[in-house]
Amino acid sequence: MIEFQHVSKAFGNDIYALRDVSLTIGDGELVFLAGPSGAGKSTLLRMIAGLEKPSSGTVLMNGQNLGQLKASSLPYLRRKLGLILQGQGLLLDRSVLANVMLPMIVVGESTTEAETRARAALDRLNILDKAHASPLALSGGEQQRVAIARAIVNRPKIILADEPTAYLDRDNAIIVINALKAFQRSGVTCIISSHDEQFLEQANRVIYLSKGEVTDSWTSAVESVVA
Numbered sequence: 001m002i003e004f005q006h007v008s009k010a011f012g013n014d015i016y017a018l019r020d021v022s023l024t025i026g027d028g029e030l031v032f033l034a035g036p037s038g039a040g041k042s043t044l045l046r047m048i049a050g051l052e053k054p055s056s057g058t059v060l061m062n063g064q065n066l067g068q069l070k071a072s073s074l075p076y077l078r079r080k081l082g083l084i085l086q087g088q089g090l091l092l093d094r095s096v097l098a099n100v101m102l103p104m105i106v107v108g109e110s111t112t113e114a115e116t117r118a119r120a121a122l123d124r125l126n127i128l129d130k131a132h133a134s135p136l137a138l139s140g141g142e143q144q145r146v147a148i149a150r151a152i153v154n155r156p157k158i159i160l161a162d163e164p165t166a167y168l169d170r171d172n173a174i175i176v177i178n179a180l181k182a183f184q185r186s187g188v189t190c191i192i193s194s195h196d197e198q199f200l201e202q203a204n205r206v207i208y209l210s211k212g213e214v215t216d217s218w219t220s221a222v223e224s225v226v227a
């Protein structure tokens with residue numbers, strides 16, 4: 001469970017990226033963070049990833065205060081998270097497969113195990129046929145699917161995706177959202193930011209941010225399916 005208690009984040013003296021945000025996200029939820037550019041969505045996601053600390057208030061993950069996390073504990077937190085964040089693109093000097101293997105190599109898995117799991121992740125995202133391609137040879141939608149494969153290869157409990165459908169056409173955006181929804185159905189908490197309203201109708205839960213504040217929040221009882 002992720003809990004924000006009166007969380008504010010100021011950059012400088014008067015730019016508030018988040019302002020008195022309180023919310024709870026339960027295990028296994030699929031949550032869309034909506035709101036215009038500059039609303040604070042990235043900052044909120046980065047805080048869950050331990051990449052930003054609150055200026056005031058408390059962020060708890062399973063009772064652990066992320067604001068008090070030591071730098072040495074960060075890698076441990078990251079292992080529980082699948083991150084699809086802005087500015088963390090694929091490495092262009094190596095293959096798709098090598099990109100997806102990397103998170104496992106970093107935590108000390110054997111090359112064999114990393115390759116097996118990376119192939120499975122690519123297969124799950126329906127892009128195994130591009131394993132040996134360069135990311136440069138892929139379309140935007142394919143690159144985003146590889147980024148998701150890389151994020152899920154360590155079997156995280158939580159996926160954080162910042163604008164994963166940005167720059168994608170509608171068909172590719174639907175493929176990406178459906179891939180994330182499939183992980184949520186297998187028990188993974190998914191928190192997805194988007195300024196694109198077209199996906200909100202199929203969310204279980206939407207949290208609207210505007211100028212750093214939560215302005216609306218709703219939960220739907222029925223799970224809908226993308227046509």
Ligand code: ADP
Binds near residue numbers: 036039044
């Ligand atoms: P969103 O993801 O909804 O577009 P952000 O969380 O990126 O919003 O940004 C929220 C506000 O905080 C914006 O006004 C942005 O300019 C500001 N901001 C975000 N990160 C920084 C930073 N590192 N330094 C200064 N201002 C920042």
Ligand code: ADP
Binds near residue numbers: 137138139141142172
């Ligand atoms: P989309 O319609 O999904 O955006 P594209 O039309 O960009 O896809 O690409 C269609 C196919 O061609 C994809 O399978 C992609 O991998 C491949 N492709 C796209 N760009 C290149 C490229 N520069 N070199 C080799 N293959 C490419």
